[in-house]
Amino acid sequence: MNRTNLVLSARASIERGSKSFARASKLFAPQTRERAWLLYFWCRACDDLADGQDHGHGMSTVTNPDKTIAAMRMMTTRAHGGEQTGNPPFDAFGVVAQECGIPKRLADDMIDGFALDARGWRPETRDDLLQYCYHVAGTVGCMMAVVMGVSARNHDLLDRACDLGLAFQLANIARDVAEDAAAGRCYLPQEWLAEAGLESDHVMDPDQREALVTLVARLCDLAADYEASARVGAAQLPFRSRWAVLAAAGIYGDIARAVKASNGGSLDHRIFTSKGQKLGWIMKAFGQAVVNSARSDRAGLWTRDRLA
Template sequence: MNRANLVTHARTSIERGSKSFARASKLFARQTRERAWLLYYWCRACDDLADGQDHGHGMSTIANPEKTIAAMRMMTTRAHGGEQTGNPPFDAFGVVAQECAIPKKLADDMIDGFALDARGWRPETEDDLFQYCYHVAGAVGCMMAIVMGVSARDQEVLDRACDLGLAFQLANIARDVAEDAQAGRCYLPKSWLAEARIDPDHIMDPANRAALITLVNRLCDLAGDYEDSARVGASSLPFRSRWAVLAAAGIYGDIARAIKQSDGASLEQRIFTSKGKKLGWILKAFAQALINSARRDRQGLWTRARATRPA
């Protein structure tokens, strides 16, 4: 496919896979918007391959997950090097990687997160949780920042971009506790579960409900901390990119806030935010982008400098 066709397919993918991201992406300038779609297309495809899903829905067991991850790495390497793979999402990544000089390490870091899932990994500690969130989402935040024009050498802004990815993933984990448990997965650190006296293999036992709600709320609070930090990084972006990032932060941040306000309802049903609230964040983010006064240091927050390559 040529670039225009890849952009068309990428737009369809983001509109199917994430209405929140699709809405926020429309605030970018055209070139940035197209590049964001191309990057999303590849990320979504990798996630679906790893989980046996279709645009994030219908998780199924992968017969040979190690082989799937190996193929994912191979096609990503070829695409990053400028080769045509014949696989549209990977070719889309090749286009945006070439146009924006995305470091291959960031792509490798993301795939490392899927490799953790492939071998049934579970976090032992809170640090492990953040390591995982970095690999599957923080690295994506860094790549998105580069798509928006941030230099790969600007570590401070990339740290803030990583924070937004962490915030999104923490909200995802909080929202999907029950769904993950049904699939035999758990991203709540074992150290947290031990403190709460919850059996890691039976977290959905009704007797654990009150303690589990406390842990879900803890995830939501952490998501809020990293969302706040990411807003500072947005101040370094061009106006339209700043507007889009602040809108995405608010729209997705509302998921974590709604989960906490649900008082455990998220354990029975998937939490969504309304179109009205999404539109409200687009308007609110416009004002925030104009003021551009966010200030906060990162003291006490986990940093991607602590990320290591999974063994």
């Protein structure tokens, strides 16, 4: 499949898999937009392979997860090296990796996150949770920064890009507590559960709902901290990229804010943002991108330097 057709397939994938990201991506300059779609195409495919999903929907049991992860690594390595794999999402990654110089270690780190899920890993501490969020989402933030022209040696700005990925993933985890529990997963740190008197295999126990709602709110507050940090990094990007990043931060940040405001409602029904809210953030982010005045230090935030 040539580059043009890969871009068309990638666009269809992001429009099906994430309306929030699809809408924000349209704010990028044309070349950056195409590259963002190509990267998303591969990320979405890897996530779907790991979870037995179709564009993030319908989680099912993966028969041989270790074999799936090994195949993912093999195709990613081949694509990153410039080989054709015959698998469009991986070939899309090969194109954008070659064009932008995406470091292979970031791709490897992302797949390491799926390997954690494959072996039924659960976080013991808050740092464990944040390291997992780095693997499955912070890496994507770093790769997107490279796609937007950030040097892979600009560690300070990559840390801010990583923060946006952490914010997104923490919002996802807060929103999906009930869905994850149904699939036998729990991403709430064991130390948090112990403090609240909860057990990871019984987080949905009706008698413990109040304690669980408190922990979900704690996740949402953590997401807000990383969103604020990421906004500072966005200030260093070209205008259209800054606008797109700020719009995505607002749209996804609203998910965490809505989950917290639901006071447990997210445990009963899926939280989402409306088309009107998304459009509202696109307009609001334009103003924020023009003013470009975000300020926040990273004191106390998890950093990639803590990787084991």
